[in-house]
Amino acid sequence: MSKTVEFYFDLGSPATYLAYTQLPKICAETDSQLRYIPMLLGGVFKATGNASPAIIPAKGRYMFEDLNRYAKRYAVPLKINPHFPINTLMLMRAVTGIQLHHPERFQAFIDGLFNALWVEGRNLNEPETVAAVLSEHGFQPQAVMALVNDESVKAALKGNTETAIKRGVFGAPSMFVGNQLFFGQDRLEFVEAALREL
Template identity: 40%
Template sequence: MSAVNVQFLFDFGSPNAYLSHKVIPSIETRQGVRFEYVPILLGGLFKLTGNRSPVETTAHIENKRRYMMLEIQRFVEKHGLAAYRMNPHFPVNTLQLMRGAVAAQQEGTEGMFERYVDRMFAHMWEDGLKLDDSQVLRATLEADGFDAARFETAMGEASVKGALLANTQAAYERGAFGAPTFFVGEEIFFGKDRLRDVEEEIARVKAST
């Protein structure tokens, strides 16, 4: 793998983060890089920046809402992401989910973080689960073969809470205002529609080193 530093700042509550997650592997293969997944809390980032979700900002702009849905559908069709479904419980509070992602990282078991991320994205944007319901989350973790009790304990640990807050604060200080956000080195890109630009920047950096 190349030494190019590429980061993907994500929150499970973002459908566009899910869509990006599904496309990232093809970029990694083409470019010989590995994206570093960085869990952040989107609600916290919104508070820091004064930003709001597109659902809120476009609530009274019917044409824009329709276009946003059309744009997602085009992306889905382009990349063959037929499993995507809008979560019927949206918006879902992702605080515990994102703490779980940090806990999986800190656990250090090979492949655990990657599997947790992939499963939670799928449960949110393919299965349409209400993952801010503690009983649903516990059942989901157990069904996926995770130690649900261990995760629940870890989600309340100071090191996990602190790391998620630190990731979110660092994202803000680097210029992020939403998810998905990407960094190639210190170059920032926002949104799934910038993945082509992300890949071009990766190629540029590789060519210059």
Template identity: 30%
Template sequence: MGRVLVELFYDVVSPYSWLGFEVLCRYQHIWNIDLRFRPAFLGGIMQSTGNKPPAMLPKRAEYLLKDIKRMAKYYQVPVTLSEDVFQRILGNSSLGAMRFITAADMTQPKYLEPLSREFWLRFWSQHEDISQVESILAVAEKAGLSSELTQKLLEMISSPAVKNRLKETTEEAVKYGLGCLPLWHMLTGNLISFLALIV
């Protein structure tokens, strides 16, 4: 069998997305896979599928907190949980961040990995905002983007092209019948050979 293309649909507000992201980045050469990042919007997926955030389901929330801690330790990804973690998730829309990442994907895809990682680090390790323009600027600088490129991507956030691209990717993730992220979509040639969801 030839090399397998793995598409990772993810949102930086999702800790499970970060875990899946780091595992795939870490082992892509060992597993001999071609990795493609597919930025999507978790809020849009939740709305389309009628899925509810864990904060709305106490027993699920209780389990997820324990599970995330275990997985973070096992995979050595610096996900840490603040006491107000669910309030922070509900109070910080990732839409602007995911549009910014989508703009980067459309123009400078080489920055997708460091940019996405810095958003996760800011939100899940440093427990800081990712929704405001100032936050996006700080993340972009840490990811190594020039001020000129950052400004260009910020201007693109409100463009129909970026909005449509993120919407289309999100809808594509929904078509697979799942209501959360991340989604690993593995293909050999044009055939879907594996489909999995971490959650």
């Protein structure tokens, strides 16, 4: 059986962005597969009673400082988005649609959106900004919006989110190695260790 990391993610989480920058390297070094599973973090929060740490001002300030520490450790760019929090319903439906219908372009799609959010700090709450970002990365906004409104895509994202909740996910990023759950960009060393033990 091949070694796999199941990566439950939502674009709107800066901690998820940091994990996304590191997981491909970890998987390459451990000869493992990385399986991206888009979910809706808002749905997870609603079902579990959890909320973003940023709603508590002192905790939010600390979280952003800590994320910057990790960005420096990983040597990756990070700009805390001035428009945070971002409503990611449309974005995560788009991600799900691309994954289902254009898997060969999935990596380029999430690369562009993660970069827009957490490197460029763009306001992806605005449909016109989303359209501009998609165009810049070679995607047709109207075609992507058709996927966003596709009922099978909506159902797939909802199903992923429900499965995540059933498996014990309460936030993002959440990663599974087998049945072991690891939460947070600060737990990647444990993800790597679990892969090496398989």
